[in-house]
Amino acid sequence: MKHLFIVNPKAGGRDMSEDIRALTENAFKSNPDKYEIYTTKVPGDATEEVRRRAETGENYRIYSCGGDGTFNECVSGAVNKSNIAVCPFPFGTGNDFCRMFGEEQKLFTDMDAVIAGTEHDIDVIDCNGRYSINICSVGIDARIGTNVHKYSSIPLIGGATGYVVSAIVEICKGISRHMVIRSSDYAADGKFALVCACNGRYYGGGFNPSTDAMPDDGILDIYIVSDVNLLTLAVLIGKYAKGRGDELPKYITHLRSDHVSIEFDEDNVINLDGEAMSAKKVDMKLIPKAVKMIVPRGMRFF
Secondary structure, three states, rough: EEEEEOOOOOHOOOOOHHHHHHHHHHOOOOOOOHHHEEEEEOHHHHHHHHHHHHHHHOOEEEEEOOOOHHHHHHHHHHHHOOOOOEEEEEOOOOOOOHHHHHHHHHHOOOOOHHHHOOOEEEEEEOOEEEOOOEEEEHHHHOOHHHHOHHHHOOOOOHHHHHHHHHHHHHHHHHHOEEEEEEEOEEEEEEEEEOOOOOOEOOOOOOOOOOOOOOOOOOOOOEEEEEEOOOOHHHHHHHHOOOOOOOOOOOOOEEEEEEEEEEEEEEEEEEEEEOOOEEEEEEEEEEEEEEEEEEEOOOOOOO
């Protein structure tokens, strides 16, 4: 068994490479040949590195040192690879996947706990051939999250203010879009504010639409928010963000299925674990038990 730490030097606003090196040197001081550190250079680099390691046939435990985007890349390289197990070692800006584990999320930054962890098979969302371990969404939320970088780099705007500016701009462009949605016995053709498919529980820096989604149960919790005006959106978004969408069935439809497809009139932004892609039609399909996840020693979540 080999241990590979994939470090994104741009995650979290500070290069943590030396911090990770110090932790690993201490953890593996009696077996220094058992681990390696790989620093990513460009977007998508982590995915290719994981696939390269998988092709060797050797068993690897891979630790994603970064945020949700880095973990998404590592997972994408590990899908259906029986000799690869992955684990988040979070220090990014969001780390939404880890929020699902509540107080136990701190174990993901305990080097001894993750190295001594067990392996557990979890599900993955296939989204037009790309992968998501946590949450996929389309609509107003995806557009706001994708475009926030346009404003956060502007002097006097950065940080959380960037999200506010992005939200104002996108709302002014129109909250809803025409969509054709199909999932199991559900079908709808009309204007909708957003569609969110949850394998995990948190996204967007703390939105928690599903309080009980499990990444190993073979089911997606799917939330469909209907066409609403700004005032109604302001009322329902608070409950949606706290997992209380079922209290508003007039506006929020909750489905449980292993797939959902959405067609648009033109290309729309799709959010995959905080990363963005664009398509006119999107198919989100759950792949059961597709990735081996390292569960830190002492975690009781599963």
